[in-house]
Amino acid sequence: MSILKKLAGETALYGVSSILGRTLNFLLTPLFASYLAVSEFGVSVDIYSIAAVLNVIYLFGFETTYFRFSKKENAHEPSVFNQIESTLLLSSLVFSAILVLSAQPIANFLEYPTHVNYIYYLAAILFFDTVVAIPFAQLRLAHKAAKFASIKIANIVLNVLLNIFFLAICKPVYESGATGMLADLVQLAYSPGDDVKYVFISNLVANAILIPIFCKSFLKMRWQFDKVVFLQMLRYAYPIVILGLAGMVNEMLSRFIFKKVLPTNFYPGYTEQEALGIFGACYKLSMFMSLAIQSFRYAAEPFFFSQARDKNSPETFAVVMKWFVITCLFLFLAISLNVELLGKIMLRKDAYQLGLGIVPVLLMANLFLGIYFNLTIWFKLTDRTIYGTYISILGAVVTVVFNFLLIPIAGFAGSAATTLLCYLVMTIACYLLGQKYYPIPYKIGNAMGYILLSVALVFISRNLPDLGKIQGFAANVMLLMVFVASVFWNEKKGLN
Numbered sequence: 001m002s003i004l005k006k007l008a009g010e011t012a013l014y015g016v017s018s019i020l021g022r023t024l025n026f027l028l029t030p031l032f033a034s035y036l037a038v039s040e041f042g043v044s045v046d047i048y049s050i051a052a053v054l055n056v057i058y059l060f061g062f063e064t065t066y067f068r069f070s071k072k073e074n075a076h077e078p079s080v081f082n083q084i085e086s087t088l089l090l091s092s093l094v095f096s097a098i099l100v101l102s103a104q105p106i107a108n109f110l111e112y113p114t115h116v117n118y119i120y121y122l123a124a125i126l127f128f129d130t131v132v133a134i135p136f137a138q139l140r141l142a143h144k145a146a147k148f149a150s151i152k153i154a155n156i157v158l159n160v161l162l163n164i165f166f167l168a169i170c171k172p173v174y175e176s177g178a179t180g181m182l183a184d185l186v187q188l189a190y191s192p193g194d195d196v197k198y199v200f201i202s203n204l205v206a207n208a209i210l211i212p213i214f215c216k217s218f219l220k221m222r223w224q225f226d227k228v229v230f231l232q233m234l235r236y237a238y239p240i241v242i243l244g245l246a247g248m249v250n251e252m253l254s255r256f257i258f259k260k261v262l263p264t265n266f267y268p269g270y271t272e273q274e275a276l277g278i279f280g281a282c283y284k285l286s287m288f289m290s291l292a293i294q295s296f297r298y299a300a301e302p303f304f305f306s307q308a309r310d311k312n313s314p315e316t317f318a319v320v321m322k323w324f325v326i327t328c329l330f331l332f333l334a335i336s337l338n339v340e341l342l343g344k345i346m347l348r349k350d351a352y353q354l355g356l357g358i359v360p361v362l363l364m365a366n367l368f369l370g371i372y373f374n375l376t377i378w379f380k381l382t383d384r385t386i387y388g389t390y391i392s393i394l395g396a397v398v399t400v401v402f403n404f405l406l407i408p409i410a411g412f413a414g415s416a417a418t419t420l421l422c423y424l425v426m427t428i429a430c431y432l433l434g435q436k437y438y439p440i441p442y443k444i445g446n447a448m449g450y451i452l453l454s455v456a457l458v459f460i461s462r463n464l465p466d467l468g469k470i471q472g473f474a475a476n477v478m479l480l481m482v483f484v485a486s487v488f489w490n491e492k493k494g495l496n
Helices: 002-035 038-059 064-068 077-101 103-109 117-131 133-141 145-176 181-189 194-209 215-220 227-261 272-284 286-306 311-337 339-346 351-374 377-381 386-410 412-437 445-461 469-491
Strands: none
Touching: 002 133, 002 145, 038 077, 038 117, 038 133, 038 194, 038 227, 064 077, 064 133, 064 227, 064 377, 077 103, 077 117, 077 133, 077 227, 077 377, 117 194, 117 377, 133 215, 133 445, 145 181, 145 194, 194 286, 227 272, 227 339, 227 377, 227 386, 272 351, 272 412, 286 351, 286 377, 311 339, 311 351, 311 445, 311 469, 339 351, 351 377, 351 412, 351 445, 377 386, 386 412, 445 469
16 A cells, blocks of 8 residues: 555656646746737747647657666666667757758748748757656656656746746837847847747746756666667657657547538537537546546556566566556546636636536546556556557547548537547457456456546536525535445445
8 A cells, every 4th residue: 555655656756746846837828928919929829739749759759768678678778768868869959950951941831931930949858858758767766756847836836937038028118119238138139020039038048947957867868779688678669659659639629620511600609610619618627637647647657667676577567557547536526616716716608518418428538548657557568558558549530430430520529429439439448458468457347436436426516406506516625525435335345
């Protein structure tokens, strides 16, 4: 139980950094909306969408590869670090050089022909992102969750402060024609006419500062390239890349095609563009489950690999899965039972109430995504990562087919149902294959019982008569306590 408590503690630390990081990044949205032209805001969305895809290619699954090869029998972690970091340094230099040399054609394709500098910033940001990824992974492997979290938060704070400095301080001071020491500083740091570049400069500076922070890791590093080991790593890693790219299809496709396939006047009084805005805003409410899963993932991946050689590891993994499901279901209920209240707090306009019904569905979809992540340990430990590729492609096919089928019929609900179906199919496929190659005694009946109970409690809440705000909230709290009591009664022996 002490091992699981340690895992829970690290997950909490990663969770603090994730939640605080997302909150700080969220503050950039009103800042950009206030100080950037709408077209400039669109440029930043465009560039960072490309960055998300390229980041998967730059890193090439070597983060998970580092965990796996560091925990192999007779493995020497510094040697694994040297091999992977050397590879990523070289490959990211090559990729960034290609971006720089192709900057003008890329800018032309993106319809920013006079802003080649955006591509230069993108190349540099991706380079620094990649070279610090393994030092960050090294902290996770060493269970230094507090240090990991503090560096991540400091990086985000610096990025936010630089954006505030350039956009909220420099721009108004410059435009006011003020004089004095601050105005002189602004004259050096800021030039008008292209404010969006400061978004990229802020990101670039914040990422570049990570290099001296990790100087100890870089100074200890020695150039190393073993062709045989590299090919072994490549065989292990390339399915993870495909998995990541397929995951982006699952995550982003619905929002990309939504207004294109939604019938005209499907939601009376709202245009397709407005419907997309409602869908996107309500989609964000499911991020709470995503944050929990991301926090767990930061702690769990190195934990799973460190426990792999323990003869009791299958039983340990099963216990981790059980408590992961219980914790996420508590979160699912806490949000789903109070989604209207949460919607009024975070999405204040009445229009957004139209899409709140999809939130519980998306939360459940994310729960299955988290279960799927737990299950993937079998192909990571048995070096059968190719199965991850097959499963991800299967999920992508489900996403594409059912989004096109269901959005025209059911709108928001059709897309949310597709997301749930995608992750459910991936979970079932991964479980069945895993039990064949790396059996783990998961308590499937136990987990399904908790899931069905949670869904039933949400259904009951939705069908209660109008009790008023206070009484309704109290009723939902009671329903949540039913779940807690059920878990306590069923698991009380394991809590001792």
